[in-house]
Every structure is written in structure tokens, then in C-alpha cells.
Amino acid sequence: xxxxxxxxxxxxxxxxxxxxxxxxxxxxxxxxxxxxxxxxxxxxxxxxxxxxxxxxxxxxxxxxxxxxxxxxxxxxxxxxxxxxxxxxxxxxxxxxxxxxxxxxxxxxxxxxxxxxxxxxxxxxxxxxxxxxxxxxxxxxxxxxxxxxxxxxxxxxxxxxxxxxxxxxxxxxxxxxxxxxxxxxxxxxxxxxxxxxxxxxxxxxxxxxxxxxxxxxxxxxxxxxxxxxxxxxxxxxxxxxxxxxxxxxxxxxxxxxxxxxxxxxxxxxxxxxxxxxxxxxxxxxxxxxxxxxxxxxxxxxxxxxxxxxxxxxxxxxxxxxxxxxxxxxxxxxxxxxxxxxx
Amino acid sequence: xxxxxxxxxxxxxxxxxxxxxxxxxxxxxxxxxxxxxxxxxxxxxxxxxxxxxxxxxxxxxxxxxxxxxxxxxxxxxxxxxxxxxxxxxxxxxxxxxxxxxxxxxxxxxxxxxxxxxxxxxxxxxxxxxxxxxxxxxxxxxxxxxxxxxxxxxxxxxxxxxxxxxxxxxxxxxxxxxxxxxxxxxxxxxxxxxxxxxxxxxxxxxxxxxxxxxxxxxxxxxxxxxxxxxxxxxxxxxxxxxxxxxxxxxxxxxxxxxxxxxxxxxxxxxxxxxxxxxxxxxxxxxxxxxxxxxxxxxxxxxxxxxxxxxxxxxxxxxxxxxxxxxxxxxxxxxxxxxxxxx
DNA sequence: TAACTTTATGACAGCGCTGGTCATTTTGTA
DNA sequence: TACAAAATGACCAGCGCTGTCATAAAGTTA
Numbered sequence: 001x002x003x004x005x006x007x008x009x010x011x012x013x014x015x016x017x018x019x020x021x022x023x024x025x026x027x028x029x030x031x032x033x034x035x036x037x038x039x040x041x042x043x044x045x046x047x048x049x050x051x052x053x054x055x056x057x058x059x060x061x062x063x064x065x066x067x068x069x070x071x072x073x074x075x076x077x078x079x080x081x082x083x084x085x086x087x088x089x090x091x092x093x094x095x096x097x098x099x100x101x102x103x104x105x106x107x108x109x110x111x112x113x114x115x116x117x118x119x120x121x122x123x124x125x126x127x128x129x130x131x132x133x134x135x136x137x138x139x140x141x142x143x144x145x146x147x148x149x150x151x152x153x154x155x156x157x158x159x160x161x162x163x164x165x166x167x168x169x170x171x172x173x174x175x176x177x178x179x180x181x182x183x184x185x186x187x188x189x190x191x192x193x194x195x196x197x198x199x200x201x202x203x204x205x206x207x208x209x210x211x212x213x214x215x216x217x218x219x220x221x222x223x224x225x226x227x228x229x230x231x232x233x234x235x236x237x238x239x240x241x242x243x244x245x246x247x248x249x250x251x252x253x254x255x256x257x258x259x260x261x262x263x264x265x266x267x268x269x270x271x272x273x274x275x276x277x278x279x280x281x282x283x284x285x286x287x288x289x290x291x292x293x294x295x296x297x298x299x300x301x302x303x304x305x306x307x308x309x310x311x312x313x314x315x316x317x318x319x320x321x322x323x324x325x326x327x328x329x330x331x332x333x334x335x336x337x338x339x340x341x
Numbered sequence: 342x343x344x345x346x347x348x349x350x351x352x353x354x355x356x357x358x359x360x361x362x363x364x365x366x367x368x369x370x371x372x373x374x375x376x377x378x379x380x381x382x383x384x385x386x387x388x389x390x391x392x393x394x395x396x397x398x399x400x401x402x403x404x405x406x407x408x409x410x411x412x413x414x415x416x417x418x419x420x421x422x423x424x425x426x427x428x429x430x431x432x433x434x435x436x437x438x439x440x441x442x443x444x445x446x447x448x449x450x451x452x453x454x455x456x457x458x459x460x461x462x463x464x465x466x467x468x469x470x471x472x473x474x475x476x477x478x479x480x481x482x483x484x485x486x487x488x489x490x491x492x493x494x495x496x497x498x499x500x501x502x503x504x505x506x507x508x509x510x511x512x513x514x515x516x517x518x519x520x521x522x523x524x525x526x527x528x529x530x531x532x533x534x535x536x537x538x539x540x541x542x543x544x545x546x547x548x549x550x551x552x553x554x555x556x557x558x559x560x561x562x563x564x565x566x567x568x569x570x571x572x573x574x575x576x577x578x579x580x581x582x583x584x585x586x587x588x589x590x591x592x593x594x595x596x597x598x599x600x601x602x603x604x605x606x607x608x609x610x611x612x613x614x615x616x617x618x619x620x621x622x623x624x625x626x627x628x629x630x631x632x633x634x635x636x637x638x639x640x641x642x643x644x645x646x647x648x649x650x651x652x653x654x655x656x657x658x659x660x661x662x663x664x665x666x667x668x669x670x671x672x673x674x675x676x677x678x679x680x681x682x
Numbered sequence: 683t684a685a686c687t688t689t690a691t692g693a694c695a696g697c698g699c700t701g702g703t704c705a706t707t708t709t710g711t712a
Numbered sequence: 713t714a715c716a717a718a719a720t721g722a723c724c725a726g727c728g729c730t731g732t733c734a735t736a737a738a739g740t741t742a
Contacts, residue, residue, distance in 0.1 A: 002458075004698060015721045020700065028719055030709095047456050051395035052698035055727045059700085070622070072413035080438055095436060097421055114343070115388055226626035252626075259628060262603055281411070282623075285567035285593075287600065345728055356692045361730060369690055393728035396697050400730085 003044045012040035023048060050092050060119035062092035063308055064112060066127055068100040071224075073280050074297060078124055078147075081301025089309050094118060100126045106136045113142050120144055120308045122301070129194055143311045145304045149195040153323035159311065161304045161324050165195050165277075168293045168328035169202025172275050173247060175291070175330055177210055180339035181245040181273060185218035187232040187257060189249035193224070196249050199277060203247055218243055222253065229256020237264055237272075244272065244339055251276035251283040254290050258335070269337035279331055288334035295328040344385045353381035364389060364431075391433045401460035403433035404649055405453060407468055409441040412565075414621050415638060419465055419488075422642025430650050435459060441467045447477045454483050461485055461649045463642070470535055484652045486645045490536040494664035500652065502645045502665050506536050506618075509634045509669035510543025513616050514588060516632070516671055518551055521680035522586040522614060526559035528573040528598060530590035534565070537590050540618060544588055559584055563594065570597020578605055578613075585613060585680055592617035592624040595631050599676070610678035620672055629675035636669040 009016040014037060021029050022037040040046070053061050065082050067075050079095065086093045094116055098108060113121065120143035127133050128146035137144050145159050151166040176184050186203050189196035200219070207214050220235060222228035229248055233256065236243055248254035254276030258268060266272050268288055276283050279294035303324045350357040355374060362370050363378040381387070394402045406423050408416050420436065427434045435457055439449060454462065461484035468474050469487035478485050486500050492507040517525050527544050530537035541560070548555050561576060563569035570589055574597065577584055589595035595617030599609060607613050609629055617624050620635035644665045 002455075002698095006698085016699085017701095017722080018720060021720085024700080030719065033719080049396070049698055051392040052727090053700075054392040055390070055396055055729085056698075056700040057727085072417040072622075075417055076413040076438075079436070083436065083438065093436070095420070095424065095434070097417075097424065117343075226623065230628065256626075259603075262600075281413075282567065285597075287571060343728095347728085357729080358692060358694095358731095359690085362691085365730085369688095371690065374690080390728055393697090394730075396699085396727090397729040397731085398697085 003046050005046075005048070007044055008037065008040045008046050011044060012036045048090060050090070054117065060117045061090065062094050062116065062118055063305065064094045064096055064116065064118045064121045065124075066096045066098055066109060066112070066121065067124060068098055068126065069124065071280070074124075074278075077297035078122075078301040081298035081303075082122060082305050084298070085302045085305035085309070089305075091119070091305075091309070100130070106132050109133060110136055110140060113137070113140070118142070120311065122304050122308060123147065125149075125193055125195065129192075143308060145308045145311075147300060147304050149193075149198045151198070151325070153325065158323065159307065161300060161307060162326065163195070163295065163300060164325050164327040165198035166202040166205070168277070168295075168330070169199040169247070170206045171202075171327075171330050172277070172291075172293055173203045173206035175332065176245045176247065176273060176275065176336065177206065177212075179245075179273065179336060182210075182212055183215070183218070183241070183243045184245045184247060185220065185236045185243035186214075187229060187236075187246060187248045187253045188219065188221045189224040189253065191221070196224075199249055222249070224250050224252060226252045226256040226259070229253035229258075230260045231256075233257035233260035234263075237261065237266065245336070246272065246274045248274060248276050250278045251280045251290055251292055254292070254335070255282065255286050258286055258290070269335050270340070273336040273339075275336055277328070279328075284333075286335075291333045291336040292331050293328035294331045296326060300326050344387050346387075346389070348385055349378065349381045349387050352385060353377045389431050391431065394431075395458065401458045402431065403435050403457065403459055404646065405435045405437055405457065405459045405462045406465075407437045407439055407450060407453070407462065408465060409439055409467065410465065412621070415465075415619075418638035419463075419642040422639035422644075423463060423646050425639070426643045426646035426650070430646075432460070432646075432650070441471070447473050450474060451477055451481060454478070454481070459483070461652065463645050463649060464488065466490075466534055466536070470533075484649060486649045486652075488641060488645050490534075490539045492539070492666070494666065499664065500648070502641055502648060503667065504536070504636065504641060505666050505668045506539035507543040507546070509618070509636075509671070510540040510588070511547045512543075512668075512671050513618070513632075513634055514544045514547035516673065517586045517588065517614060517616065517677065518547065518553075520586075520614065520677060522584075523551075523553055524556070524559070524582070524584045525586045525588060526561065526577045526584035527555075528570060528577075528587060528589045528594045529560065529562045530565040530569075530594065532562070537565075540588075540590055563590070565591050565593060567593045567597040567600070570594035570599075571601045572597075574598035574601035575605075578602065578607065586677070587613065587615045589615060589617050591619045592621045592631055592633055595633070595676070596623065596627050599627055599631070610676050611681070614677040614680075616677055618669070620669075625674075627676075632674045632677040633672050634669035635672045637667060641665075641667050 005016045005019050009019045019037055022034050050061055069075050082093050123144055123146045128148045147161045149165045150162045151164045204214050220232040222232045246257050248257050254274050257274050261272055276290040276292040279292045283290040283292045346357045346360050350360045360378050363375050391402050410416050423434050464487045469489045488502045490506045491503045492505045545555050561573040563573045587598050589598050595615050598615050602613055617631040617633040620633045624631040624633045
């Protein structure tokens with residue numbers, strides 16, 4: 001019924017030790033032998049017992065994903081990517097939802113890692129932006145990969161996957177500029193999230209490059225919520241000379257802005273262009289569908305997991321300082337239009 | 342560093358086997374011994390190693406959650422509840438996102454169970470409504486608990502957690518009736534989901550009880566999406582004598598209806614009451630916030646997991662045919678008002 | 683109190699695998 | 713052909729726990 005390492009060894013005509021060697025990429029195994037073993041594994045549909053490996057090995061075969069993010073779509077996508085990567089590499093994924101603001105959070109994470117003997121951790125915002133977590137993890141010598149907002153790989157932080165919000169925001173802004181807009185407002189997300197700052201910086205950079213000074217009144221602080229979008233947009237649209245386009249820091253804010261505009265009988269996109277960010281499912285469901293930036297969360301997560309495995313694996317050659325950078329892509333839909341007037 | 346069963350045994354002054362007995366509720370252990378062991382466990386913060394248990398035992402200490410649901414909030418909530426229950430009972434949760442419509446889905450599920458030696462499975466829609474999955478699982482003798490929409494515990498299906506959409510819909514409809522509405526329309530969700538049918542039935546029952554015949558034109562087929570809500574509402578509001586209230590089968594549809602009404606300059610709730618269902622996060626963020634029915638997904642999931650553990654556990658006495666029933670609760674917010682005119 | 687049953691507890695093997703140590707075989711090279 | 717190097721196997725311990733069976737403690741009966 002259950003196929004074990006012994007079955008594989010028998011089928012391949014080698015000892016179980018050799019099978020183990022193949023599984024763990026140990027040196028001094030002939031290619032021919034490797035192939036034989038791999039074939040036997042495939043034919044028998046062999047899957048090593050994670051339980052036994054975890055128990056026997058000093059190494060660990062599971063990684064953890066801790067999350068605390070109100071955006072369920074983000075979490076699900078990340079999780080999906082991590083799960084895929086884990087499946088491919090025979091790892092297990094331990095999922096741990098928790099509260100990032102709890103006072104004992106650092107200890108909680110440490111306990112988690114130690115109790116579950118995790119090989120490493122994948123950290124997404126807000127955890128990836130908490131220096132105390134990174135320090136604690138480093139101090140107990142646990143590998144981790146952070147997914148953070150940033151554009152320039154820094155040699156100091158080798159364990160990061162970057163999401164280049166700056167460049168993406170730059171491109172989105174350019175899209176608006178090319179449509180003839182110059183009076184563009186920006187609805188910020190939460191201050192604590194560096195993504196908001198990065199996106200704002202990209203926005204400003206694009207304006208500056210065209211010689212446009214960002215109107216301070218057009219930059220509205222807020223948070224990543226529908227509510228905040230409603231308020232911010234309402235405020236903007238009451239201005240004596242209101243903007244002709246609004247760059248919302250994410251799709252929820254954009255949806256709020258859309259809503260507010262609608263309330264004031266402002267036609268989108270004829271009288272006002274609105275862009276979002278993230279390409280969350282409902283950005284397709286608003287009316288009109290939102291122009292936004294697509295963030296390939298699942299792929300980003302996979303990449304993070306792979307990076308973690310590389311760190312963890314003994315065979316990894318560390319000469320290439322991997323630091324994958326993902327640039328969310330502009331996705332033009334119907335909420336933006338050429339400026340007319 | 343890592344506390345094992347040996348440490349507990351030493352501390353409690355018993356053998357490791359006795360500790361094991363206590364952990365597994367095995368008979369023939371003196372109460373005094375049980376207490377001693379429990380205390381030792383607490384003091385040492387002992388957590389049994391799932392890996393070792395899985396390896397040593399014929400029983401399994403992990404359960405699976407397979408999902409394929411476009412609603413990320415639902416999935417996250419369920420997952421959270423399952424995770425909590427698992428943590429409490431020392432189980433692991435194996436998460437498996439997949440495609441319910443894939444032709445090989447039954448085999449995939451079987452492989453998953455057998456390969457990962459799962460103690461059981463928690464099934465949510467659509468899997469919980471696929472008879473072929475239930476049959477396959479039964480045939481290989483794997484425990485599972487289904488979360489399904491239904492009101493009456495049936496003696497046949499002992500492994501179900503019921504969500505009583507019928508009664509909840511009945512109550513929501515009553516809320517509208519009590520506000521003086523009688524011209525109430527219903528926007529359906531997907532046909533394939535039994536929840537949609539249940540909700541519609543509850544709706545009709547409430548009307549019938551008041552001696553009101555449901556106007557066939559007021560019952561609009563659709564799907565669980567914003568888009569569908571927009572379309573359905575637009576159609577309804579174009580009717581010569583349009584409804585004064587709309588019961589949307591879930592919050593997304595309701596949001597769509599809200600949107601459509603707004604487009605036509607219909608004031609909510611003054612000119613039209615709208616209710617949703619599910620209490621998803623954005624039902625709070627629409628404007629006005631939606632009156633809806635709160636479905637405690639996380640609690641439902643916990644209950645399902647507990648039920649599964651009970652089945653799995655040897656010590657379970659099966660005389661009480663548990664079949665928890667959850668009735669989503671009416672949550673009145675600002676999208677409904679007294680009928681005036 | 684001896685003889686016996688029941689209940690409570692412990693000793694020990696083994697789950698599937700890794701990690702180590704050595705011995706042996708195969709291969710490559712001088 | 714001789715010899716070093718590489719490839720493989722044999723064997724053992726042990727990860728933390730459970731299952732089985734043997735043994736000790738407690739309870740019962742006459």
C-alpha cells in the first residue's frame with residue numbers, strides 16, 4: 001500500500017542508503033544511479049514521508065508562512081504560490097495566522113519556529129517590515145525571506161524578494177500623463193506600509209520628470225480601505241479646481257473614489273480618470289473596471305519560497321546574490337481616458 | 342531545548358508510556374496520574390511532535406482542507422477556524438487548493454488522503470456538495486465532515502455541519518416585511534450552490550406565511566458576483582412597478598444592486614431597501630453599510646473540525662448523533678428602512 | 683490471608699528515514 | 713598492472729512517539 005524507501009531501493013537495485021543519497025543531493029553518486037533511482041521513484045509514485053524525515057533529520061522539511069493581512073485575496077494568492085513551491089520541493093507548509101500587533105509577537109514567532117522545527121519562514125508585510133522580527137530570527141539562526149516593497153537590490157539584504165512599487169507607480173502615472181492629465185491627485189495608503197511610500201515616490205518622480213510640480217493639496221493621506229477612498233476623493237472633488245485624474249494607492253481606495261465620484265454625478269472616465277493598484281479580483285467588477293497594476297502575488301510567493309529553499313539546502317552555491325525583483329504591470333481598463341477639454 | 346515526552350515523564354515521575362496514555366485519553370489511568378502528567382505538560386509547555394506521532398501511530402494526526410472557492414474571505418475564515426481547532430488538539434492541517442471541476446478531481450483527493458495519511462477531510466462547497474467525492478471517500482474508509490447548506494439534520498448524513506440558510510433567509514425577509522415592504526425582489530446566486538436555493542426557499546416561505554405571493558418577475562436568476570447584482574437590479578428597477586426592497590443572495594450581489602440603484606439616482610434606503618448575506622468585510626464598507634446575515638465561518642469550521650476529531654478518536658462515544666446547525670444572524674445596518682409612501 | 687481478578691503501569695520493539703562509520707566494489711589514471 | 717579515487721553498501725543508532733505484551737499494584741472473594 002504505502003511505498004517506502006525500501007521499495008524504491010529494491011526496484012532500483014540499490015541500497016536504501018543510496019536512495020537517501022539521491023533524495024538529499026549528496027555528492028558521490030553516479031549520474032546513472034541517480035537516474036535509476038529517480039525512475040524507480042516515479043514509477044512507484046514514491047513520496048518520502050515528511051514525518052520520518054522531520055523526525056530523523058537535523059534538517060527540516062517544512063517552512064512557515066505567518067500572516068496578518070486584512071486582504072484575504074493577497075493572503076490566498078501568496079499561500080497558493082508557497083504551496084506550489086513546497087509541493088514541488090517536497091516541503092510542507094505550516095500556516096500561522098496571527099496578530100502582528102500583539103505585544104508577544106516576536107516570542108510567538110520564535111516559539112513557532114522552534115517548536116515546529118521550521119527550515120525557514122516567508123515574511124510578507126507587515127512582518128517583513130518589522131526589524132525586530134528579522135533580528136530575532138537572525139539571532140536564533142533561522143532562515144527567512146522577506147517580500148518587501150523596494151526597487152534597488154541592496155547587498156546588505158540578501159534574503160529579499162522585491163516588489164518594485166516605485167517603478168510600477170511611475171508607469172501608471174505615465175499612463176495618466178500620456179492621456180493628457182497633469183492635474184493628478186494621489187490617495188495614499190497606510191503610512192506604516194512602505195508600499196504606500198514607494199508608490200507615492202514613483203508618482204512624484206513621474207510628475208517631476210515631466211516638469212510638473214505635485215500639488216500638495218492633491219496628495220491625500222489615508223489608509224488601504226474603501227472608506228478612505230470615499231473620504232479622500234470627496235475631499236479632492238470639492239476642491240475649487242479639482243484634479244482630472246486620481247491615482248489611488250490600491251484598488252479598494254480606487255473603488256471608494258469611484259463610489260464618491262458617482263455620488264457626485266461625475267462620469268468615469270469621461271470627467272475623471274481613476275487608477276488603482278494590485279489588480280484584486282474586484283477591480284474587474286467595479287464599473288467601469290479599474291485601470292490598475294497587476295501584482296503577481298502567487299509568482300512572487302513561489303520565488304520567495306525557492307529562495308528560501310536555496311538558502312536552506314546544503315547544495316546551494318551562494319555566489320549569485322539572488323534578489324528577484326517584480327514590477328507590477330500596468331493593466332489598462334476602462335476607468336481611464338484621454339483628457340478632453 | 343526541545344521538550345519531549347521523556348521530559349514530561351521524568352517530571353511527572355512516570356514512564357513515557359503513561360504520558361502517552363494520558364495524551365491519547367486511553368483508559369486505565371488513575372485520575373491522580375492524569376493530573377500529575379497534565380500538570381507536568383503545562384509546566385514544561387510540552388507540545389507533542391506531530392511528526393513522531395504520525396510516524397509511530399497507525400492513527401493519523403493531520404486533517405485536510407481542500408478548497409476551490411472564489412471567495413477568499415470565506416476560505417481564510419474557514420482556514421482560520423480549522424487551524425485553531427487543530428492547534429487545540431495537536432493536529433496538523435494540510436491545505437490543498439485545487440480545481441473542483443478538473444476531471445481527475447476524485448482521484449486527486451484520494452491520492453492526497455492516502456499519500457498524506459490524513460485522518461480525515463473537511464469539505465466545504467463545492468466539494469461538500471459533490472456526491473462522487475463523498476462516495477469515494479467512504480469507499481476508502483476515510484472520515485470526512487461536510488459543511489452544507491440545510492436546515493434539517495438528517496439521520497442518514499451524520500457527518501455534516503449545517504448552515505441553515507433557509508431560516509436565516511426567512512428572518513431577513515421578515516425584517517423587510519416588518520419594515521412594511523411587500524414588493525420584495527430576490528436576486529439569486531449560482532444555481533449549482535445549494536445555498537442559493539435554500540435562501541430562496543426561506544425567502545418564499547416568509548412571504549407565503551404573510552399570505553403574499555412571490556411575484557415571479559421579482560425572482561431573478563444570477564450568480565454570486567457584483568456584476569450579476571448590477572444586472573439583476575437594473576432589470577428589476579426598470580420594471581413598471583418596481584420592488585421597494587431587494588434581497589440579494591450575498592453581499593457581492595447586494596453591492597452590485599446598490600451600485601445599480603445609485604446609477605439611477607435611487608436613494609438607499611429611503612427609496613429602496615437592499616439586504617445582502619454573509620457579512621463579508623466589504624458589506625461594512627459599502628455606502629450605506631449593508632444589512633446582511635452574519636455567517637460565523639470560523640466557528641463553523643471549528644465545529645466541523647471538532648466533529649471530525651470525534652469521529653477519528655477512539656474514545657468517542659457515538660450515541661449522540663451530533664449535527665451542529667448554525668443559523669446566520671440578522672445584522673441590521675443602514676441599507677434597509679421603513680417603507681414610506 | 684491466600685488465591686484470583688481487575689486495573690494501572692512499565693519495558694521494549696519499531697514506524698521510515700537520516701547520519702555516521704567503515705568496508706567493499708567499481709572506475710579512472712598513471 | 714598497480715594504485716588512488718570515486719561510488720556504493722552494510723550496519724547501527726536514534727529522532728519522539730505508539731502498540732504490544734509483560735508485570736506490578738490494587739481490589740475482591742472465600
